[in-house]
Structures are given as structure tokens and as C-alpha cells.
Amino acid sequence: MSYLTRPLDQKGMPAGIPYIIGNEAAERFSFYGMRTILVVFMTQYLMGASGVLAPMGEEDAKGWYHLFVSAVYFTPLFGAVLADVWWGKYKTILLLSLVYCGGHLALALDDTRLGLGLGLGLIALGAGGIKPCVSAHVGDQFGHGNRALISRTFGWFYMAINVGAFISTLLTPWLLKEYSPHWAFGVPGVLMALATLMFWMGRNKFVHVPPAGRVFLQEALSRDTLRIFGRLLLIYLFIAVFWSLYDQTGSSWVLQAQHMDQHLLGFELLPSQIQAINPLLIIVLIPLFSYVIYPFLGKMMKLTPMRKVAMGFLLAAAAFAVSSLAQERIDAGGTPGIWWQLLAYVLLTGGEVMVSITALEYSYTQAPRTMKSFIMALF
Secondary structure (H helix, E strand, O other), X not given: OOOEOOOOOOXXXXXXXXXXXXXXXXXXXXXXXXXXXXXXXXXXXXXXXXXXXXXXXXXXXXXXXXXXXXXXXXOHHHHHHHHHHHHOHHHHHHHHHHHHHHHHHHHHHOOEXXXXXXXXXXXXXXXXXXXXXXXXXXXXXXXXXXXHHHHHHHHHHHHHXXXXXXXXXXXXXXXXXXXXXXXXXXXXXXXXXXXXXXXXXXXXXXXXXXXXXXXXXXXXXXXXXXXXXXXHHHHHHHXXXXXXXXXXXXXXXXXXXXXXXXXXXOEEOOHHHHHHHXXXXXXXXXXHHHHXXXXXXXXXXXXXXXXXXXXXXXXXXXXXXXHHHXXXXXXXXXXXXXXXXXXXXXHHHHHHHHHHHHXXXXXXHHOOHHHHHHHHHHO
16 A cells, blocks of 8 residues: 655644544553563562572662663664664564564563563663654654744653553552552553554654655765754763663662652652653643743743753753752751652753754754654664
8 A cells, every 4th residue: 555655735633633642641641651660679679590689789779770761762773774774663663663663562570680681671772763863753744834832842742751650650669669560561562552552543643754765864964964963962962861860760769769759639649650750740741831931931031942942951950959959868867858859840841842843853953854764863
């Protein structure tokens, strides 16, 4: 069957967008649900080959966690080359999603280091491989007539990420505590299978931009593209620092929460559940920034993408100042309230809205048409 290779000349929302948004919500549920419980699983539930409990120490667990996260952010380069040069975005996303499902299956069935290593390896390949392709695939659906809707759509895309992340961050720690690792990893696996099915169902609605083949290399080495690379890579050096700090929330901040008073509004949170505040805040802050904060700041200055990103960096710095003050109290023998982390999350999430969504849209609009996935992979 032949597919659309260019967007239709229309003013409304492209027909394939709901399938992409639904796929993203389910896929992010699977990823963040699995990632949320990783450190707790490794330090409390990991089994040895003989079937005896054999948990890791905290430092080993942090090492495994950050090695996995770094792999998830390296494999996008592999997925992007597959998409832009050989397979196209749709085929790359669909096939690597099946690899992704295999990783969840390994984690759900085998709670030893073998299952952990195999599962995380497959998920890193699948999740990382599809990551740049999905966001570039969003932009591919728009033509000149409805290009003004891209910003709104990337906002909804980011909202879908955080709806999935919020629900899974609350649910999977509870499944781990009340049932078992098999259930806690199995439910995210089911959601990833659903995400793959939903993406396949949208195949006749999507615009399928063909792979560029040899043209990719020619365009990559052109003077204009090298100039774009230079401009973007300078920004990405700073964004890399932001995300390397941000990902401490899944390891160091979880371990810090174990030494805090975890009562919040009359409820006692599990240490890993405090991470749910981030996607909840995203859902609240995206419209707040779009309709209140940005218009207010725009009256005082020209609010360029780079100024938004710079202000986001300052908010992230303030978040880690709050976290360090809480840690000082723990090191002194105190038990600070989880409100400290809540305040840090408010600041960090504000920074995320200003850095991530802004840079996501900016990266896509700057990229040459044949290199959209590759540029998003660098981002």
C-alpha cells in the first residue's frame, strides 16, 4: 500500500497526531514506570542466580542506573541514522518498539542480574532508538498551511509524556511493594505493547517521509548544515549538563528521600513516588507558562528561545541548591520533611518547561528536512 510522503495542504490538525500522542503517553508510562523502581528494585529485590535475595549496594545501583540512562541517550544516534538513511521513521519506530517490548519481557520474567542486564540493554536500544524518530515524526505531519500548530502540538506531545509518567510513577512503586517485581515490570511491558499497537494503527494516517539514502551524507557535509550543527551543538553542551543533573532525581534524590519524613498532606509516600510530582507539575506548568508567565515576561523583554533556555538553567541551579540544603540537614542527623524535595521539584520542573520544550521545537525547526531524526538525536 502507498502512503502519503508529504503533508496535505490543510489548516487543521493532521489526522495522524492522535495516534502519535496516544503512543507517546503509553510508551512513556512503560519507560518511566520501569525507571522509577529501578534503584529500589536493585537495592531491595534483586535475586541471585541461586534464587536467594542478593541486592546491590547503593553505589552499585546508582552506577547501573546511570549507565542505563546514558545508554538511552546514546542509542538515539543509531536510531536516527537507521531512520534518515535506510528505513524511514515509521519502520524504525515500529521495529525498535518490538525490541523495546522484549526488554520489558526480560525484566518481568527474570529478577536476577542476567534478566536485569538483558532487559535494560534491550530497552536502551529500543527506547533510545525510537526517541529522536518520534519527535521528528510529529513535525513531519505538518505542511505550510498548518505549520502554526506545531508549537501547540509539541506542547500536547510533552503533556502526553508527563500524563503517562505521572500515572506510572505512582502505580509501579505500589505494584513493587504490594505484589512483586514481575507485576511492577510486567504492567509497563503491557503498556509498551499497547503503544506499539497504537502506532501501527495510525500507519494509514501518517505522512511517511522517505529515507534520504546517500543524500543524507551529502547534506550532512554541506556548508549550511555544518553551520547549523555548530550553532546547535554549542546549545547542546549546556543542555547536556542540565539533563545530567536532572537525572539525579531518579537515583540520588530517591535515596535522599529514604532519609526524609515522607508524609505529605496526610499521606506517606514511598521514596520513589515523590518523582510523580514532576510530571504532575509539568501538566500544571505548561499552560501556566504558555498563557501567563511567557506573556508577562514578553512585556518586559523580547523572549527568544535562548533566553527561555537560560532562565531554565537558573531555575535548575536553584533546585539543586534546595536539595543540597536538605542534604546538609540529613548529614547533621536530622530528618527534614519531603517538602524540601517538593520545592526543589517545583524549581526544577519550571526549568524543564523552559529548557526542554523550547529546545525540542527549536531543534526541529532548525534541522534540514532529510536530517530531522539525526538532529533530534543530537538534542
